[in-house]
Structures are given as structure tokens and as C-alpha cells.
Amino acid sequence: MRVKRGTKRRQRRNRLLARAKGFYLAKHNLYNIAKQAVEKALGYAYGGRRIRKRDYRGIWIVRISAACRENGISYSRFMNGLKRANVELDRKVLSDIATTDPQAFSRLAATAREALAA
Numbered sequence: 001m002r003v004k005r006g007t008k009r010r011q012r013r014n015r016l017l018a019r020a021k022g023f024y025l026a027k028h029n030l031y032n033i034a035k036q037a038v039e040k041a042l043g044y045a046y047g048g049r050r051i052r053k054r055d056y057r058g059i060w061i062v063r064i065s066a067a068c069r070e071n072g073i074s075y076s077r078f079m080n081g082l083k084r085a086n087v088e089l090d091r092k093v094l095s096d097i098a099t100t101d102p103q104a105f106s107r108l109a110a111t112a113r114e115a116l117a118a
Contacts, residue, residue: 013031016031016034016035017029017031019034019038019041020034020037020038023037023041056092057091059095060092060094060095061075061091061095063095064079064094064095064098066098067099067105067109068109070102071109071110072109073113077112077116078108078112079112080116081111081112081113081114081116082108082111082112082115084112084118085112085115087108087112089108094108
């Protein structure tokens with residue numbers, strides 16, 4: 001029995017071409033080229049979601065480090081002091097505290113200094 005696929009093939013092609021909308025030159029309207037471009041774009045999107053996490057962690061560390069310098073302690077000594085004082089705040093929260101509540105961050109820096117001295 002012969003099967004031509006009919007509407008199913010068109011639906012699959014149109015779905016892929018919709019994903020390629022806005023691509024440059026033939027990449028948005030020629031199926032085989034669009035297919036390659038979409039696969040490449042999906043790969044970049046997947047990797048980009050992981051790179052974004054790395055970038056944010058770097059931003060948080062820079063913010064914490066700047067706040068530490070204002071309080072007269074280095075970033076590494078600050079983090080070590082917090083760990084010794086059993087303060088379990090992650091870098092995202094510490095960064096938020098550093099930017100929104102400098103007095104609370106000063107208290108955390110004092111806590112880290114005390115834990116290092118003990």
C-alpha cells in the first residue's frame with residue numbers, strides 16, 4: 001500500500017519552519033537548511049541556559065566581594081568565616097543582602113570575623 005503522508009508531512013514542515021521564523025536568508029524558508037539552523041539554535045539555547053547560571057554566580061560573587069571590601073574583609077576570608085560560623089546562606093541571597101541591606105551585611109561580616117578569630 002502506498003502512503004504519501006499528506007497533511008502530516010506539511011504539519012511537521014510548517015512546525016519546523018515556524019521555529020525558524022526570523023532566521024536570515026534561506027534559513028527561514030528552505031526546509032533542509034532551516035532544519036539544520038533550528039537544530040543548531042536549539043543546541044545554543046540549551047548551552048546558553050547553563051552559561052546563564054555560571055554568569056549569575058559570577059555576578060553574585062563580584063557583588064559580595066565589593067560589599068566585603070567596604071567592610072574591610074576579603075571575599076575568601078568572609079566566605080570561610082561564614083562557613084566556620086555555620087551560616088548557610090548561598091551566594092544569591094548574600095548578594096541580595098549586600099545590595100539591599102548594607103547594615104545586615106555588616107553584621108554578617110562581623111560574624112565572619114569573629115568566627116575566624118575563634
